[in-house]
Amino acid sequence: MPHPLVPPVLDWFGTHARDLPWREPRCTPWGVLVSEVMLQQTPVVRVRPAWEAWMARWPTPADLAAAPTADVLRAWDRLGYPRRALRLQQCARHLVDHHDGVMPTTEDALLALPGVGAYTAAAVMAFAHGRRSVVLDTNVRRVLARTLDGVALPHPTLTRPEHARAEAVVPADDATAARWSAAVMELGALVCTARSPRCDVCPVADLCRWVADGRPVDAHAHRRRRQGWAGTDRQARGRVMRALRTSDHPVPRSVMAADVTDPGQLGRVLDGLVADGLITPLVVDHAHGEDDPVYRLPS
Template sequence: MVAGERAGVDARLAEARLAEAGLVDARLVAPVLAWYPGAARDLPWRASDRTPWGVLVSEVMLQQTPVARVEPVWRAWLDRWPTPAALAEAPTADVLRAWGTLGYPRRALRLAACARAVVEHHGGALPTTEAELRALPGIGAYTAAAVVAFAHGRRAVVLDTNVRRVLARTLGGQGLPPAHLTRGEQSRADAVWPADDARAAAWSQAVMELGALVCTARAPRCAACPVASSCAWRAAGSPPPTTAPRTQAWTGTDRQARGRIMAVLRDAVGPVGEGALTAAWPHDAEQRARALAGLLADGLVARAGDGYGLPE
């Protein structure tokens, strides 16, 4: 192929991509943006007085945790530690007690480490770029993109489970997205995201809300969906997913044992002996020992004389 022919092919491909992007915008982006203002939940981390730090805290807390459980803890946390500098000075035991029963308490330790890094490397002000945010302890691609979009109103491709599911169904005709994010999903999302900062940030919030409230994993409310008429999954007859929705087992697991041990230590006013831990998880001594060892290794529990306590 000579240079002139190659240039012609490239131009036609570019025109086709633009046409496809325009079609997706008209059939997906625009209707969802129009739907969002009347459907959006009134959440404190979306308020006009939100701070970038408050947004970051909310995103860390919301990982694998329902909004209803997060909201009261988020409010109390921000009242107590409204800035990274405030959290950076907090004793670890106080941080873990404030985290309470949100689960996955290592997230609390990561937030505290993040706060210390912000103070040490950024003068206490949360950085504003995805690259700088991702360099902070415990901040991954999703959280960095969410802060850029939701706190700063700039274009960032925010891909959580809800968004991936909406795009898999509406554009890919799949009941559920793959278990792990693929390059194809990332590329498709980048092509869908509006180029304009304000519109892209609004789309990030709107498509996430659609997945959380309407296009849910197990019982999608297609009759209430603003894009049901152009959904590829609906057009294909809503075929069952090739991958099952992920479920988090709890009863009888090491996670439950860890939670019981942490609950005892959070409520204690001093070191706790083996007897109290046995009472907290009497079912399986080997499992109890394994859970305690994991908590010690993760820095969530510390030895205190002949007993155990939260790290100071």
């Protein structure tokens, strides 16, 4: 017998699932992996056009593996966390070198790919290969924390007991398990949201321990406060990357200083981007002028 949560969530998903290109039957396992990497910390509304353009340009791992890294970073544009683009290209090159450009079909082999962690491997198993796996993103964890544990949000760190409890809910057969993973994730994204849950339209509100207990507040709220955006190194990194993405030529540090006015922060950000492999410093002879380092995207 399936867990009581499964049938109503699957029924709801049959009516309310979003029409997303990476869910189409014709989507390749590579396309699913690209979508999962892009969707990490980036909303669907921004990912969809980027994913479509990306897949049109680099439909296979071999295509991406052969692309200039500068083009890859420019195509990543404003999806955020551009190291994901580098990891995706590293993954493509690994697939070409070790798997003849074909996505593996086992979770262990997926975990061996550069930049692929437990969540991404499980998601590819479910959404690309239709196999049973335990897919635990923030949406799934939140739904299960509320319905089963009666807490507003799960613990900030995934624990082994939480993983075991989630696995106990996943249906036994591959097809239903894969559909459950997509359905419960969708429920968390559209209904059981973090800030404004729509319990009045939730298909499992009558089974939800959190609702039954009066929707108690989040016990981990003090650990979830996010750093502001303005003035942070992350914002400065974004500005530097934007300057390089939009230029056909190397960009002097003095030009980037117009956007990042704190010299200490600019130096720290440039050093970090170089260390991450996202930008490359050029050696320029300034024998007749003031030293002004120049940077470009990696080739």
